[in-house]
Amino acid sequence: MITCEVCGEESGGRYLCGRHAEQLAARLGDLPTLYDEVAQCLVPRGGGWGEIVSTRGAAGPRSPLDESVLDEVNAARAGEVVHLWRVDVQRERWPHHGAPDPAGLATDCRWLAMELEWVVANYPAAGELAREVRELETAARSIVGDPAPRAQRLGTCVAADMDGVVCGAVISRMPGQARVKCRWCGYVYETARDWGLLAGLQPEEAA
Numbered sequence: 001m002i003t004c005e006v007c008g009e010e011s012g013g014r015y016l017c018g019r020h021a022e023q024l025a026a027r028l029g030d031l032p033t034l035y036d037e038v039a040q041c042l043v044p045r046g047g048g049w050g051e052i053v054s055t056r057g058a059a060g061p062r063s064p065l066d067e068s069v070l071d072e073v074n075a076a077r078a079g080e081v082v083h084l085w086r087v088d089v090q091r092e093r094w095p096h097h098g099a100p101d102p103a104g105l106a107t108d109c110r111w112l113a114m115e116l117e118w119v120v121a122n123y124p125a126a127g128e129l130a131r132e133v134r135e136l137e138t139a140a141r142s143i144v145g146d147p148a149p150r151a152q153r154l155g156t157c158v159a160a161d162m163d164g165v166v167c168g169a170v171i172s173r174m175p176g177q178a179r180v181k182c183r184w185c186g187y188v189y190e191t192a193r194d195w196g197l198l199a200g201l202q203p204e205e206a207a
């Protein structure tokens with residue numbers, strides 16, 4: 001049985017479950033902007049690479065900017081990594097086509113995002129692709145100082161079935177998310193009343 005390469009959950013015969021396929025799509029969408037921001041962080045306005053070298057020493061030992069980071073985290077390298085994935089996916093999917101020319105990070109990300117349905121259904125390395133894209137995102141965020149938003153745990157699902165048995169699955173949401181569907185019972189938390197019930201009916205915390 002094929003399970004999600006990232007979380008190991010049942011995925012209906014696909015290499016990524018719905019959640020991780022969505023996550024990969026979102027990351028592919030974000031990467032080009034993120035790496036634009038990385039470029040702005042690393043190159044002082046109006047300056048060239050020479051100036052970066054001189055500010056390195058002045059930043060002091062507490063500077064979060066690791067020297068090696070300058071070599072490793074940049075749009076050119078991210079572009080190379082993503083391009084290699086595109087080359088591989090294209091070779092698997094259309095073996096008779098030649099390898100695509102380097103097209104830039106944004107173009108390759110968009111291409112992969114558009115082929116994601118096929119990737120998830122047919123490409124055994126989908127999990128590895130997802131992992132590398134996540135690493136590229138994490139590396140970029142470590143520089144732009146914008147940690148990926150984390151899901152907030154709101155409590156456990158208070159929806160009850162017809163027998164009055166409370167669901168109890170963990171409910172969490174991303175900051176700003178207005179609608180959350182319980183992954184276990186399918187109850188949708190959406191209205192102020194839903195959120196109120198969710199908060200009000202939480203079981204006592206076991207101390």
Ligand SMILES: [Zn+2]
Nearest residue numbers: 004007017020
């Ligand atoms: Zn998954």
Ligand SMILES: [Zn+2]
Nearest residue numbers: 157167182185
């Ligand atoms: Zn539930």
